[in-house]
Amino acid sequence: MTVFFGVLGAVLLQGLRRIPASPPHKGQVTFLGKRVPGKFYDEGWGFFLFYPYLFGFVLVRVERITFQLVSEKTRTPDRAESRVPVFVTVRPESTLLTEYVDSGQEAGVRGQLEGKIFERIREWAMGPEEGPANWVELNQAHLEAVSVLVKKIAGNSLTAIPPYAQPVPTWIWLRYFALPRPTVFLKNEKPWAANGWRRVRDVLAEIERVHGLGAVRTLEIAVEARRAEIDALRTGAGKVILRDLGVRLERLNIGDIDALGEVGRQAEQEAKEVQERQAEILELQHFSERVQALMAAPPAGPGLTREQAIEQVQLALGQLKKEARTQGFALDPATAELVARILAGFGRRP
Structure with missing residues (x-):
């Protein structure tokens, strides 16, 4: 009896194993040393008879994997080069751990995604019938960029666009069915x-003629489902399964695109000039508002002349020294106080 319990205890201890919970792990089931596709063990303690010879597992980390890929010197048809960052988040799918391990786990998945993403970005950016016409449009085409990248990476896992709608690119359907419908378009759009979207409406008319009105509604539903998938990926809430890699794609988005070289320097200078012009316009608006307030008749304002009002505002801004006043006038105490209140917070007080 003692021997029996001793053997039983040894078997139990030999088969008792723990799958770590921090960082999160899963156990890919093995039987007779071979992996069993689609079967896995959750984190925690478990008993595996005659481990690892009969029952066992391959330990796999299943935490969220986030990384940034940067396509350097992405060229557009205007020959300008830009830096395009792509943010990706994936998580190993529990039922596809065999595929995940076969793909090389984190390093392998990242490498394969990197190759697909870089290839498709460069192809799309220089495409004659798709993509941006120049570096400016490249900065405006985030929706189209994500759409074509998702199609490249996870085409079979996305909501399918009906075959009869293929004469129109998917990103055009996304734009056409958008609410509100866009009014500013890229060159290829x-x-x-x-x-009034004549070409698209002609295709829809042909679809209705051949397949019936229900086919048009089916197309619209499919396009909106694709839009929802893209929006979810852009916000990190995606659930697109990449079966060949054994992961769930949760995020795919384009970051801020930077023009490189002389184009980048010119763009930065133009942006600076625009900001300066906007600041000047705002300053002139404030100047005019204060002048009008000082010209208002009592009791709303002090009732200054236009020249007097301009002089007081210039004094408040430090644009005019008291010694350089052109108008020889003095403000009575009540008027001076009213002027001070109007100009409070607008330069220095007179």
């Missing part, structure tokens, strides 16, 4: 959007 203009032929589709011209004359």
